[in-house]
Amino acid sequence: MAGLLERFVRGDRRALARALTWIEDQQPGFEQLLHATHAGLGRAFRVGVTGPPGAGKSTLTEKFVLLCRRRDQKVAVLAVDPSSPFTGGALLGDRIRMQDLTLDDGVFIRSMASRGRLGGLATTSLEAADLLEAFGFDVVVHETVGVGQTERDIVSAADTTVVVLVPESGDAVQTMKAGLMEIADVFVVNKADRPGAENLERALTATLGLKPRADREWNPPIVRTVAVEGEGIEELAAAIDAHRTHCHKSGVLIAKQRARSAERVRDLVARRVDAHVWQESGGEKMLERALDRIRDGDATPYSVADEIVAAIGFDSGLVLPGKEQREGA
Amino acid sequence: MAGLLERFVRGDRRALARALTWIEDQQPGFEQLLHATHAGLGRAFRVGVTGPPGAGKSTLTEKFVLLCRRRDQKVAVLAVDPSSPFTGGALLGDRIRMQDLTLDDGVFIRSMASRGRLGGLATTSLEAADLLEAFGFDVVVHETVGVGQTERDIVSAADTTVVVLVPESGDAVQTMKAGLMEIADVFVVNKADRPGAENLERALTATLGLKPRADREWNPPIVRTVAVEGEGIEELAAAIDAHRTHCHKSGVLIAKQRARSAERVRDLVARRVDAHVWQESGGEKMLERALDRIRDGDATPYSVADEIVAAIGFDSGLVLPGKEQREGA
Numbered sequence: 001m002a003g004l005l006e007r008f009v010r011g012d013r014r015a016l017a018r019a020l021t022w023i024e025d026q027q028p029g030f031e032q033l034l035h036a037t038h039a040g041l042g043r044a045f046r047v048g049v050t051g052p053p054g055a056g057k058s059t060l061t062e063k064f065v066l067l068c069r070r071r072d073q074k075v076a077v078l079a080v081d082p083s084s085p086f087t088g089g090a091l092l093g094d095r096i097r098m099q100d101l102t103l104d105d106g107v108f109i110r111s112m113a114s115r116g117r118l119g120g121l122a123t124t125s126l127e128a129a130d131l132l133e134a135f136g137f138d139v140v141v142h143e144t145v146g147v148g149q150t151e152r153d154i155v156s157a158a159d160t161t162v163v164v165l166v167p168e169s170g171d172a173v174q175t176m177k178a179g180l181m182e183i184a185d186v187f188v189v190n191k192a193d194r195p196g197a198e199n200l201e202r203a204l205t206a207t208l209g210l211k212p213r214a215d216r217e218w219n220p221p222i223v224r225t226v227a228v229e230g231e232g233i234e235e236l237a238a239a240i241d242a243h244r245t246h247c248h249k250s251g252v253l254i255a256k257q258r259a260r261s262a263e264r265v266r267d268l269v270a271r272r273v274d275a276h277v278w279q280e281s282g283g284e285k286m287l288e289r290a291l292d293r294i295r296d297g298d299a300t301p302y303s304v305a306d307e308i309v310a311a312i313g314f315d316s317g318l319v320l321p322g323k324e325q326r327e328g329a
Numbered sequence: 330m331a332g333l334l335e336r337f338v339r340g341d342r343r344a345l346a347r348a349l350t351w352i353e354d355q356q357p358g359f360e361q362l363l364h365a366t367h368a369g370l371g372r373a374f375r376v377g378v379t380g381p382p383g384a385g386k387s388t389l390t391e392k393f394v395l396l397c398r399r400r401d402q403k404v405a406v407l408a409v410d411p412s413s414p415f416t417g418g419a420l421l422g423d424r425i426r427m428q429d430l431t432l433d434d435g436v437f438i439r440s441m442a443s444r445g446r447l448g449g450l451a452t453t454s455l456e457a458a459d460l461l462e463a464f465g466f467d468v469v470v471h472e473t474v475g476v477g478q479t480e481r482d483i484v485s486a487a488d489t490t491v492v493v494l495v496p497e498s499g500d501a502v503q504t505m506k507a508g509l510m511e512i513a514d515v516f517v518v519n520k521a522d523r524p525g526a527e528n529l530e531r532a533l534t535a536t537l538g539l540k541p542r543a544d545r546e547w548n549p550p551i552v553r554t555v556a557v558e559g560e561g562i563e564e565l566a567a568a569i570d571a572h573r574t575h576c577h578k579s580g581v582l583i584a585k586q587r588a589r590s591a592e593r594v595r596d597l598v599a600r601r602v603d604a605h606v607w608q609e610s611g612g613e614k615m616l617e618r619a620l621d622r623i624r625d626g627d628a629t630p631y632s633v634a635d636e637i638v639a640a641i642g643f644d645s646g647l648v649l650p651g652k653e654q655r656e657g658a
Contacts, residue, residue: 031631038629254624261623261630265616268634273602276638287594294590295583300367301590302360305597309605313642 005036008135013105016135020110023127031268034127040134042257045244048155049143050183051164056190059227060164060236061143067237069106073139076108076132080125080144080154108132122153123267126260129157156183157260159253160243162236164188165204167196181207184220186239192224192232218246281312334365337464342437345464349439352456360597363456369463371586374573377484378472379512380493385519388556389493389565390472396566398435402468405437405461409454409473409483437461451482452596455589485512486589488582489572491565493517494533496525510536513549515568521553521561547575610641 004022007015022030047064049057061077068075112125129140142154155161163184187204189197201222208220221239225232247253277283286308293299333351336344351359376393378386390406397404441454458469471483484490492513516533518526530551537549550568554561576582606612615637622628 035629035631038631039626258620258624261620262616264630265619265633265637268630269606269612269637272634272638273606277598277602283598287591290594291587291590295587297368300364301593301597302364302367304594305601308594308598309601 005033008033008037011136013108016108016131019131020128023124023131024112026124030127034130037131037134040136041130044133044137045139045160046129046133046158047139047141047240048158048161048183049141049164050145050152050155050161051188051190052166052169053145055164055166055169056227057143057145057164060188060190060225060233061141063227063230063233064141064236065107067233068139069104072106074106074137075139075141076129076135076137077110077141077143078125078128078132079109079111080121080142108137122157123264123271125154126157126264152183157263159247159256160185160240162186162188162240164190165200166191167194167200169200185218185243186236187220187222188232188236189222189224190227193226197224217250218243218252277308277312283308283311286311334362337362337366340465342434345437345460348460349457352453352460353441355453359456363459366460366463369465370459373462373466374468374489375458375462375487376468376470376569377487377490377512378470378493379474379481379484379490380517381495381498382474384493384495384498385556386472386474386493389517389519389554389562390470392556392559392562393470393565394436396562397468398433401435403435403466404468404470405458405464405466406439406470406472407454407457407461408438408440409450409471437466451486452593452600454483455486455593481512486592488576488585489514489569491515491517491569493519494529495520496523496529498529514547514572515565516549516551517561517565518551518553519556522555526553546579547572547581606637606641612637612640615640 004015004019008019019030019033021027022033049061049064051057058079065075065077110128112121112128125142129142132140142158144154161183163186165187167189189200189204191197201224204222221242223232223236223239225236227233244253247256278287287304290299290304290307294301294304333344333348337348348359348362350356351362378390378393380386387408394404394406439457441450441457454471458471461469471487473483490512492515494516496518518529518533520526530553533551550571552561552565552568554565556562573582576585607616616633619628619633619636623630623633
């Protein structure tokens with residue numbers, strides 16, 4: 001690890017790519033790496049971009065990245081592909097288009113598609129963002145389809161979350177309404193040259209008026225864009241800047257960073273405890289053997305959970321009927 | 330608990346309602362109650378009903394319940410209200426309409442709106458379903474808006490999952506596509522007398538053709554209904570019956586029950602370990618005190634997670650720089 005860390009600190013992009021793979025694969029030493037680079041955090045701005053498929057998130061992100069570069073900011077993009085063959089495929093296609101940007105040393109783009117590991121995709125993505133920030137990127141963009149809770153967790157961990165919609169999104173707005181309203185700091189009505197843009201904006205305004213937000217002092221602006229033409233990108237950047245300034249002044253940023261630290265500690269503890277219970281203490285094997293007993297009526301999930309918790313030395317505080325019998329067996 | 334259990338076993342509906350409240354509030358003894366009634370499981374059929382808001386899930390469920398009653402089946406409905414003021418409100422409105430059904434002793438309807446408890450809403454809902462099954466209901470229906478992962482976890486734990494769409498759902502289908510395709514055993518195109526029903530059906534058929542399903546031998550049928558008129562409900566029931574027969578014959582039902590038991594054990598262990606780490610072992614207090622140190626750069630989430638895991642006697646297997654210093658402090 002020492003060699004990799006040294007090259008990372010020197011600004012070696014290949015060391016960065018390698019370190020990201022360590023994190024994605026949870027290779028031994030990846031937590032030490034994140035611990036060692038943690039001091040470099042707190043400077044970058046994190047932007048989350050989400051919305052339904054086909055809303056033009058990738059194009060919008062691409063134009064936003066180009067604008068950041070004109071401002072001399074280094075930008076990293078982390079795109080989260082749900083593992084589904086449907087959306088996963090589409091996102092990868094978009095990524096290939098964006099590769100043109102990677103000829104520029106001030107830009108770094110990475111897709112993350114892994115799922116099902118201990119700790120989950122959300123934690124891994126946020127750890128990857130930490131690493132990119134520690135490497136020296138000024139802006140880190142999380143881009144993801146706003147489908148599952150995981151994807152929402154990722155973007156809502158950003159300092160500013162942009163929700164991208166299109167005039168056709170009426171139904172998606174309805175579906176994702178509660179979740180969207182809670183996380184959106186800035187709304188984008190993309191493809192705003194199409195019919196229905198005004199209706200969508202009106203619907204959003206009406207819904208915003210109803211919803212009590214955690215941060216009452218910020219009223220999410222609605223920005224109209226035509227991303228493929230580059231229209232509205234300056235306005236979007238201005239809205240993001242305004243939210244950033246608001247977060248700084250109001251103390252929201254410090255509160256967000258604190259909540260993010262707490263959330264990270266919880267995730268890490270869960271990851272370690274899971275490994276301890278299910279792998280190191282043999283929980284998986286106990287569970288596998290117990291399933292037949294549950295099927296045959298000789299145990300219940302409650303008594304089996306008791307056994308597994310007892311095996312790792314916790315007192316579950318429960319006295320279930322039949323416990324003596326099991327202990328005698 | 331003994332008195333409640335006795336009245337529950339005798340078939341006292343008030344004891345059932347009280348026991349459900351115990352589960353929702355996680356009152357002391359609720360796990361013993363579930364353990365004690367676990368032997369009564371394995372007979373009822375569980376149907377999950379999900380779909381975007383406005384798809385007519387409640388009306389469809391109501392008509393399905395009436396049909397089950399004509400077949401002399403006892404039916405319980407568990408409706409999960411996301412805690413959002415938006416959808417939560419709408420679902421409650423629907424519930425009030427459905428209360429007419431509760432004059433019938435063979436029907437039981439309950440809304441569950443709680444969130445954020447240890448173990449989460451999904452576990453609590455599935456525990457409530459267990460209790461209803463143990464009470465003697467032949468069919469348990471889980472009805473929920475298909476928005477978050479939690480709601481999907483609940484319905485996909487059913488033996489047969491019905492996904493309800495309407496001709497207007499095109500965009501919602503797009504948004505929820507991956508998730509829907511994975512969990513749907515039966516599709517309903519409700520409000521099928523409206524324009525666009527055929528297009529939706531075609532889009533669904535096309536998407537179904539693409540997707541490799543876990544259960545390759547079942548091709549989800551698409552049933553057209555007009556729930557308010559009661560049209561197509563017999564066909565829906567027939568499709569559910571066909572899936573049930575398929576699950577029985579193919580061994581899928583046994584595999585599902587086994588997976589459900591395993592999942593339940595995992596959830597229970599997580600609930601107990603969480604309580605142990607964060608409450609009983611003082612993890613919450615350690616975390617609260619550590620956040621300032623993280624902010625000041627004197628600790629990182631990784632070193633704090635180490636400390637918390639060490640406090641409960643686990644060896645995290647990590648050697649982080651500065652550990653000796655912390656232990657000496």
